[in-house]
Amino acid sequence: MRVTSPHAHGPLSTAEVMRAVLIASLPGIVALTHFFGFGVLVNILWACLVALGCEALALALRKRPIGFYLNDASALVTATLLAIAMPPGSPWWLILVGVAFSILIAKHLYGGLGYNPFNPAMVGYVVLLISFPVEMTAWLTPAGVEATNTPGILAALQACFAPDTIDAITMATPLDLLRQNNSLLLEDLWLQTPQYGRWAGIGWEWANIGFLIGGLWLLYRRIFTWHAPVAMLTSLALMSAIFFDGGSSASGGSPLFHMLSGGTMFGAFFIVTDPVTSAVSNHGRLVYGALIGLLIFLIRVWGNYPDAVAFSVLLMNFAAPFIDYYTQPKTYGHGGSEG
Amino acid sequence: MRKVWDFHGGIHPAENKYQSLHTPIRQAGIPAQLTYPLSQHIGAPAKPIVEVGQQVLKGEMIARADGFVSVPVHASTSGTIVAIEERMVAHPSGLPAPCIVLESDGRDQWVELRGIDDYHQLDKPALLEIIRQAGIAGMGGAGFPAAVKLGVNPQAGKIETLVINGTECEPYITADDILMRERADEIIGGTRILQHLVEPTETLLGIEDNKPEAIAALLAAAQGTDVEIVVIPTKYPSGGERQLIEILSGKQVPSGGLPANIGVVCLNIGTALAIYRAVTHGEPLISRITTVTGEALEQPQNFEVLLGSPMRFLLDQAGFQAERSTRLVMGGPMMGFTVMDDEAPIVNTTNCLLAPTETELPPPSPTQACIRCGLCADACPASLLPQQLYWFAVGKEYEKLENHKLFDCIECGACSFVCPSSIPLVQYYRASKAEVLQARKDLAKSDHARLRYEARDERLERESLEKEAKRKARKEAAEERARQAAAAGNEAEADPIQAAIDRARAKKAAAQQAASDQPPTGETPPADAAQLAIAKAMAARATNSGQSPLEKAEAKLKRLRERLANSETKLQQSQAADADDTIINALQSALEKLRPKLAEAERELASLQEQNEA
Numbered sequence: 001m002r003v004t005s006p007h008a009h010g011p012l013s014t015a016e017v018m019r020a021v022l023i024a025s026l027p028g029i030v031a032l033t034h035f036f037g038f039g040v041l042v043n044i045l046w047a048c049l050v051a052l053g054c055e056a057l058a059l060a061l062r063k064r065p066i067g068f069y070l071n072d073a074s075a076l077v078t079a080t081l082l083a084i085a086m087p088p089g090s091p092w093w094l095i096l097v098g099v100a101f102s103i104l105i106a107k108h109l110y111g112g113l114g115y116n117p118f119n120p121a122m123v124g125y126v127v128l129l130i131s132f133p134v135e136m137t138a139w140l141t142p143a144g145v146e147a148t149n150t151p152g153i154l155a156a157l158q159a160c161f162a163p164d165t166i167d168a169i170t171m172a173t174p175l176d177l178l179r180q181n182n183s184l185l186l187e188d189l190w191l192q193t194p195q196y197g198r199w200a201g202i203g204w205e206w207a208n209i210g211f212l213i214g215g216l217w218l219l220y221r222r223i224f225t226w227h228a229p230v231a232m233l234t235s236l237a238l239m240s241a242i243f244f245d246g247g248s249s250a251s252g253g254s255p256l257f258h259m260l261s262g263g264t265m266f267g268a269f270f271i272v273t274d275p276v277t278s279a280v281s282n283h284g285r286l287v288y289g290a291l292i293g294l295l296i297f298l299i300r301v302w303g304n305y306p307d308a309v310a311f312s313v314l315l316m317n318f319a320a321p322f323i324d325y326y327t328q329p330k331t332y333g334h335g336g337s338e339g
Numbered sequence: 340m341r342k343v344w345d346f347h348g349g350i351h352p353a354e355n356k357y358q359s360l361h362t363p364i365r366q367a368g369i370p371a372q373l374t375y376p377l378s379q380h381i382g383a384p385a386k387p388i389v390e391v392g393q394q395v396l397k398g399e400m401i402a403r404a405d406g407f408v409s410v411p412v413h414a415s416t417s418g419t420i421v422a423i424e425e426r427m428v429a430h431p432s433g434l435p436a437p438c439i440v441l442e443s444d445g446r447d448q449w450v451e452l453r454g455i456d457d458y459h460q461l462d463k464p465a466l467l468e469i470i471r472q473a474g475i476a477g478m479g480g481a482g483f484p485a486a487v488k489l490g491v492n493p494q495a496g497k498i499e500t501l502v503i504n505g506t507e508c509e510p511y512i513t514a515d516d517i518l519m520r521e522r523a524d525e526i527i528g529g530t531r532i533l534q535h536l537v538e539p540t541e542t543l544l545g546i547e548d549n550k551p552e553a554i555a556a557l558l559a560a561a562q563g564t565d566v567e568i569v570v571i572p573t574k575y576p577s578g579g580e581r582q583l584i585e586i587l588s589g590k591q592v593p594s595g596g597l598p599a600n601i602g603v604v605c606l607n608i609g610t611a612l613a614i615y616r617a618v619t620h621g622e623p624l625i626s627r628i629t630t631v632t633g634e635a636l637e638q639p640q641n642f643e644v645l646l647g648s649p650m651r652f653l654l655d656q657a658g659f660q661a662e663r664s665t666r667l668v669m670g671g672p673m674m675g676f677t678v679m680d681d682e683a684p685i686v687n688t689t690n691c692l693l694a695p696t697e698t699e700l701p702p703p704s705p706t707q708a709c710i711r712c713g714l715c716a717d718a719c720p721a722s723l724l725p726q727q728l729y730w731f732a733v734g735k736e737y738e739k740l741e742n743h744k745l746f747d748c749i750e751c752g753a754c755s756f757v758c759p760s761s762i763p764l765v766q767y768y769r770a771s772k773a774e775v776l777q778a779r780k781d782l783a784k785s786d787h788a789r790l791r792y793e794a795r796d797e798r799l800e801r802e803s804l805e806k807e808a809k810r811k812a813r814k815e816a817a818e819e820r821a822r823q824a825a826a827a828g829n830e831a832e833a834d835p836i837q838a839a840i841d842r843a844r845a846k847k848a849a850a851q852q853a854a855s856d857q858p859p860t861g862e863t864p865p866a867d868a869a870q871l872a873i874a875k876a877m878a879a880r881a882t883n884s885g886q887s888p889l890e891k892a893e894a895k896l897k898r899l900r901e902r903l904a905n906s907e908t909k910l911q912q913s914q915a916a917d918a919d920d921t922i923i924n925a926l927q928s929a930l931e932k933l934r935p936k937l938a939e940a941e942r943e944l945a946s947l948q949e950q951n952e953a
Contacts, residue, residue: 004766009703010352010757014707225713280713333595
C-alpha cells in the first residue's frame with residue numbers, strides 16, 4: 001500500500017468533535033429544562049429531526065454520499081444550538097423555518113460544512129427574530145417565579161404541535177426588564193420584579209452556569225482553545241464594569257449580571273467557538289472574541305434588542321477574514337522569538 | 340540544570356519504542372548481493388571508479404565525490420562488481436536510480452586502513468578531507484554531506500554552539516537510542532573531534548527524557564569532558580534540527596538560512612560516531628544501525644547492517660510476515676515514506692524499517708471537510724496556519740501560499756496527525772511546493788521573454804527613428820541644393836526631379852524609335868534574350884538552392900541530355916535543309932563537346948547514388 005507520511009493519526013475525528021459539543025451542551029439543557037419545562041427538549045428533538053431531513057435533502061441535491069456526511073453530526077449541532085436559543089415550547093413551524101434556513105441556506109448554499117462564512121444557527125435565529133419577533137421573545141415564566149408550573153411533556157408537545165390550543169404564561173426576561181427600566185435603582189428593580197434571582201434572572205443564571213460547565217469540559221478536552229471565549233467574557237465584563245454606574249437607574253447592569261444573563265455563556269462556549277466562522281489564529285480569536293463581547297454589551301444596553309449574541313457573532317463573522325489578515329502568527333525563523 | 344526552551348506546537352504520538360529495545364544491537368551479516376546508489380543524499384551523485392567484473396575489498400572506494408556537495412561511496416564488503424545500472428532504490432518517487440551492484444565473496448576482507456592516533460596534530464582541512472573521503476553524510480534525515488556542513492564558513496563568524504542531536508523524536512525508531520546506550524564512548528569521542536574542528540564555546544548533546552539508559556551511558560562517557568548532556572522533554576518533533584536548536588538556545592534559525600547564521604552547527608550522534616571511526620580507525624562509512632520494527636515482524640530489533648544490503652535481508656532476520664504487513668515504511672510513522680520494493684538497499688539515512696499491520700497503522704480514513712478547528716495550527720512547530728495553507732493549496736493561490744510561509748513547512752506531519760477531518764495536509768503542501776516552484780520558474784521564463792521582446796521593440800523603434808532622421812536630412816539637403824541652384828539662376832536645374840523625368844522620357848522615346856526601326860525577325864531581340872537567360876539562371880538557382888548534391892547532379896544530367904537532344908535535332912534540321920557547312924560543323928563540334936560532359940555527369944550521379952545507398 002502506497003501512502004504518504006504521516007502514517008500515524010491522532011484519535012480525534014470531526015464527528016467526535018461534534019459529539020463532544022453535543023455532550024457539553026447537556027448541563028445547560030438540563031438547567032433550561034428544569035426552569036422552563038419540557039418545551040426545551042421538544043424544541044431540540046424536533047429541530048434535530050428537521051435538521052437531519054434538510055441535511056439529507058441538501059446532500060441528495062448536491063449528489064454527496066448522504067450517510068457519510070450525516071455521520072459527522074454537524075447538522076445535529078446546528079439544530080441543537082438553534083433550538084436552545086429559541087424560546088422553549090416554540091411552535092413546530094417556527095422551528096422548521098429556522099432550522100431549514102440554517103441548514104439549507106446558511107450552510108449548504110455556501111458549500112456545506114467548513115465553507116459557511118456565517119454561523120448557521122445564528123443566521124437561523126436572526127431570521128426568525130426579525131421575521132417573527134413576537135414568537136421569538138415569548139419566553140415562559142421560569143419555575144420559581146410566582147406560583148407557576150412548568151409545562152410537562154404533554155403540554156410541551158401540545159405547545160409545539162398544536163400551538164393554538166394552549167395558553168402559556170410568558171414574562172419579560174431579565175434583560176428585557178433592565179433595558180426598559182429607566183426609573184428604578186437596580187436594587188429596587190431587583191426587589192420589585194420577581195424574575196430576578198441570586199445573581200441574575202431566575203433560571204437564566206443556572207442555565208448560564210450549566211453552559212459554562214459544559215464549555216470548561218470542552219476546553220479540558222481541547223476541542224477548542226480558550227482564546228475566543230475568554231476574550232469575549234473579559235471584554236463583556238470590562239464593559240459592564242465600566243458602565244455599571246453603581247447600580248443607578250441608568251446602569252447597564254453589573255458584570256456578574258451580564259455574565260449570567262441571556263445567552264452569554266452559551267454564546268461564549270458554543271457559538272463564538274465555532275471554528276468555521278471565527279478567526280483562525282489564536283491571536284485573531286482573541287480579537288474576534290473581544291469584539292463580540294464589546295458588541296454584545298453595546299447592543300444589550302443601547303440597542304433595540306434585549307440580547308445580542310446572535311447579532312454580534314454575525315457581525316464579527318463578517319470581520320473574521322479581515323482579522324485573519326492582520327493576525328497571522330510569526331512563523332519560525334521570521335523573527336518570532338529571538339534568543 | 341541547564342535552561343531549555345520550548346518550541347511552538349508539537350504533538351505526543353504513541354511512542355512504540357519499547358518493542359525494538361528488548362535485545363542489543365545484532366550484526367546483520369553479509370548478504371549475497373549489495374547495491375550502492377550513487378546518490379544517497381542532497382547534492383551531486385558520485386562518479387563510479389570501478390568497472391564491472393572488478394574485485395574490490397571492504398572499505399574500498401567505488402565511486403568518487405563529484406563536486407563540492409557530494410560524497411564518495413565505498414564497498415561495504417569484499418567481492419566483485421557485477422553491474423553498474425539502474426536499480427530500485429528507496430526513494431519517495433519509487434523510481435529506479437543508478438547503482439553499483441556488488442556480489443560479496445563472503446570473506447569480508449578489509450582494505451588497508453590508516454587511522455590517526457592523535458587528530459590534534461592534523462589541521463582542519465586535513466580532518467575535513469578525511470571526513471569527506473570517508474563518505475560521511477548526515478545519518479539523521481536529509482543526509483547532508485557532513486564535511487560540507489562543517490566546512491561552511493558562516494558570514495556571521497564563529498560557531499558558538501555545537502549541537503549533537505540525540506533526540507530521536509520519531510515514534511518506533513530506536514536506532515540512535517540503542518547506539519547511545521551501547522557506544523556512548525565513541526559518540527563522545529566523535530563529538531570531541533568535532534569540538535577540535537569547530538572550536539565552539541559550548542557543546543550540547545540534546546536527548547529526550549524518554550531514553551534514561553542512553554542518558555546514563557552518555558553522562559558516564561562525557562565525564563571529564565566539556566560535552567554537556569542536555570535532557571529535554573519528550574515531544575515530537577523536537578529532533579528536527581531547527582526545533583532542537585530553539586530548545587537548546589532559544590534562538591530560531593532564520594527562514595531560508597542555515598544554523599551557522601546564528602552561530603550553531605548541528606550533527607546527529609550517528610554522524611559523530613561515523614566521524615570518530617573515520618578519523619581514529621580510518622574506516623569509511625559502510626554500516627549503520629537500523630531499527631526493524633512493526634507488528635508484522637516476530638522479533639522487532641536493531642541491526643548493525645552493511646550499507647547496500649537489501650531491506651528484505653533485514654526483514655527476514657526479524658521474522659517478517661508478509662501477509663500481515665500492509666505497507667513497508669522507511670523511516671518512522673510521521674515522516675517515513677512507503678517503499679514499494681523490499682529489495683531496495685539500506686542507505687545511510689535508513690534509520691528504520693517499519694512493517695505495521697493494518698490495525699497498527701490503519702489506512703487513512705476518508706477525508707472530511709475542514710472545519711478550521713485550528714488543532715493543526717496549535718500543533719505546527721513552525722507556527723504556520725496549516726488550515727489556511729490547505730485552503731490556499733486547494734485554490735492554487737500561490738501568492739497567498741508564499742505569504743503564509745509555505746516554504747517554512749518542515750513536513751513533520753504534526754498537522755495531519757491531529758486533523759480530525761483526516762485531511763492529508765502534508766501531501767497538499769508537498770504538491771503545492773512543487774507547483775509554486777514551477778510557477779516561479781515559469782514566471783522567470785516569461786519575464787525573460789518579456790524583457791527580450793521589449794528590447795527588440797525598442798531597437799526596432801530606434802532604427803526606424805534613425806531612418807526617418809536620415810531621410811529627413813537627405814530631403815533637407817536636396818531642398819537646400821535646389822534653393823542654391825535657384826538662387827544661382829539656373830532654370831534648367833531648378834527642379835532636378837522634373838529634369839530627371841524629362842531625361843528618362845527622352846531616352847524611352849529614343850529606344851522605342853530604335854526598336855520600331857529594326858526589321859522584324861523570328862529571333863528574339865538580343866536585349867530580351869539576355870534578360871530571358873538571366874531569368875532562367877535565377878530560376879535554376881532558386882530550384883538548385885536547397886537541393887541535395889544527388890538532386891543537383893540529376894538536374895544537371897537532365898539539362899545536358901536536353902541540350903544534346905536539342906543540338907541533335909538542330910543538326911538534323913540543318914542537314915535536311917542543306918544549310919551552310921560552317922553551321923553544320925559548328926553544331927557537330929558542339930555535340931562532340933557535349934557528349935563527354937554528359938558521360939561525366941552520368942558518372943557523378945552514379946557515384947552519388949552509391950554513396951547514398953551506402
